[in-house]
Amino acid sequence: MTIDTSARSGTSAAAPAPGRLTGRARLILFVLCAAQFMVALDFSVLNVALPVLGADLGLGRSALQWAVTAFALPSGGFLLLFGRVGDLYGRRRLLLAGLALFGAASLLAACAWDPASFLAGRALQGLGAAMIVPTGMSLLTTTFPEGPQRDRALGISGTLLSLGFTTGMVLGGVMTDTLGWRSTMGLLAVCALVVLPLAVVLLPESRTPVRPRLDVPGAVTVTGGLLALIHALSTAAERGFGGRDVQLTLVAGVVLLVAFTVVESRHGAPLVSLPMLRRRTVAFGNLGGLVTFSMMSAVVFVLTLYLQETLGLSAFGTGLVFGVQGLLSAAAGTVAARVIGRFGARRTLAGSLLGQGLFVALLLGIGPSSGVLLAAVGVSLASVCHLGAIVAYGLTVTSGVPDAEQGLATGLVTTTQQVGLTVGIPLLGALATAGPDLYGGVRTVLAADAAIVLTAAAVIALGLRTSRGSRRAGRAQDERA
Template sequence: MAIDTASSTTAPGTVPAPAPTAPEQLSRRAKLVLLVLCAAQFMVALDFSVLNVALPVLGKDLGMSQSGLQWAVTAFALPSGGFLLLFGRIADLFGRRKLFLTGLAVFGAASVLATLAWNPEVFLAGRALQGLGAAVIVPTGMSLLTTTFPEGPQRNRALGISGTLMSLGFTVGMVLGGVLTDTLGWRSTMGLLGIVSAAVLVLAPRLLTESRNPVRPRLDVPGAVTVTGGLLALIYALSTAAQKGFGHADVIGTLVAGIALLAAFVAVETKAEAPLVSLPMLKRRTVAWGNVGGLITFSMMSTVIFVLTLYLQEVLNLSSFETGLVFGVQGVMSAVAGALASKVIGRFGARRVLVVSLLGQGLFIAGLLTIGTQSGALLATLFVSVSSMFHLGAIISYGLTVTSGVPDEEQGLATGLVTTTQQVGLTIGIPLLGVLATTQGDLFTGVRTVLVLDAAILVVAAGLVAVGLGRRKTQ
């Protein structure tokens, strides 16, 4: 847990000595702690993409229909997004290290179950349990990181490395999934996750110290039920809308139920003695507008990757491997951005970097409109790679914006909000915009329509976040 600098009394009329600050360089133990926490985040990010290219092979092997395959993704997304806030708060109250280790164990066991699955039901159960483990790992890992590394250069650097590895996890998963499926079969993609989780679970108990809120109020059960139910319903509706359309009865029903439950959650929190979400925290401009920036950057980038995958393979007729190379370059550029991010944020501030990153991401996505129907792979590689650098800048800066100034005892809640925003953003982009690419008649026209909307939303969001955060010190 980050140690506050000790205060000292001084005689009247004397100038107090400046408080000691944490050195920018990390100790050997701090580097190992960071390695463990980042490995866990990388593993969860990898899980989002490593299975995608294996789905057709997996479906044939287990006898899953095309409509059933989308549940391989939805079964993970539902619990991983729906339970984040709940587990972030439980970790604040009962111990972040304890919950983190539990999440790793659940995720690892679920990966083994998915690897050995002998029918679709067992496989989907494994995926759902993976999502549940991820819902524990992500907020507890992030809160352990922010309470271990104090605000300033150390936290900037730690979050920069974490954000870089998270971005690389998505990219590496796309490339590695294809290689593993072609050489060892689809089960190896799930087996890899089990191996990584086991390695982290062995190292973590030796390095991590317990961290919790010293005051343990009662858990807000009504708040937990309404927010978890609302998020589950909302994620289900948006995840299935891409397959069934927004006019389908169960999509409409769950969407309405999700909105109603989230509205009920807000009402419950205004009266709760120990609310799951502190409404005064949500009123902080840094928390509110920082999460808006995070929601936009994740949803818009996931949409671009989706439509570019269609463009590269269906319009330019590139192979899966060649498409993977395009996104591999994106991963390299993200790594470069991650190496520079902490220094840039340290110089200009997280809020300013967030606004510039959203604007830069939007402008370079607009540059993708120069691609054509006969060629455009190099242009797509260039523009998506540079836009991904701004995307990573937005990821790191929005996390710092939201968590800066939040007391250690509420870091689990703050990081739960950050990671919930991330998961919801990854879920809503494709149903809201990505489906336009496949419903315009001509795929290339649909791709261009999505890119125009994507870029416009990012540019407008940059302006709104700039105004929302303001130039004055936010409270």
């Protein structure tokens, strides 16, 4: 995805005042943030409704993960492709198409009559989200010039994304208990219906002045590889790796991802710049982002099942537990910048992952008949560290990258976020629901989750420290020469 600062039109909406936003610019920012907020809401509003939804539609416990994964897979897999399509053919145009598709898909999911129709609606929602997220971010960066205005716009956007996830958890519980789980999908349809006409009236068109070739082979191979790999691993978590279908799908996923790297190395305008991925800050920074998003989403998923099915908590009560998590995370957002300013983004990234892993390990103390307080405290503290890792990994990835390549780096940050949200739940969530003992499965997931996060923290700390050491050695060699 290419995010440039040279919009053909629309910059004038924000240009007149160097530090303040005009009335029209505020309206544009409201529309763009509302679209992103709606997508963030979709990632969480259904979580606490999953047990009720499963009982209503006939989705077994082991299949509940697909209610989340059916949305997350297309939203992550098609993100890079739609970012480039927006660059070529108009970001506003694609954003409007994404809003329309998202609204229609939400209505389909709300009216679903069986698991197939519901999962189809969720998949189409994910496809719409894949259009909305990159084009919305590109429109924001092209409408608001670099400097105080863009900093303010990005800060507001990031805060609303965090609030969207938190609001979804609380609203999901309230609406499921009072109006039923279908109301959560109906809410998203209403949101799209409100945002779409405002976007038609207010948003300027924007596309990159230089039209790169569309990397369709790259998009096809990376999307197909991701779909195959996730399906194979999530199925294996339920039935083991002995099944022929699991083995064939796993091999197909690996082959397609290898083919993707070959395609990207030869394409003139690749979706992912392989030379950029060789930068240590980019590679280890994105590893941190992938781990923190995937592992935290898995924790939220399995704790939702634990609180409702093991402890018998209502959907509303579960929403309140995660509401505490959201409030602490929002407060942590004001502290993260200060911590990074003092210790640096790289140390903050490794330290935040360390804290996230330790607090997830603390959740192993939950019991089969009690543990609401420990669950609330543990997941909230882990989420505080999670937010620090989110901020730090974005700064780590983009630090030291030339201005001409900032768009590619930002695209990788966004893609890592979406892929992380995609892979965590199917890979670890399936472990919790595969056996007859849900409580034991939840503890297995928490232990595996904590181990993965702590290992990643150590690897990233070592990798980024080696990076600094290599640069110092290089400078010393240059001085001796």
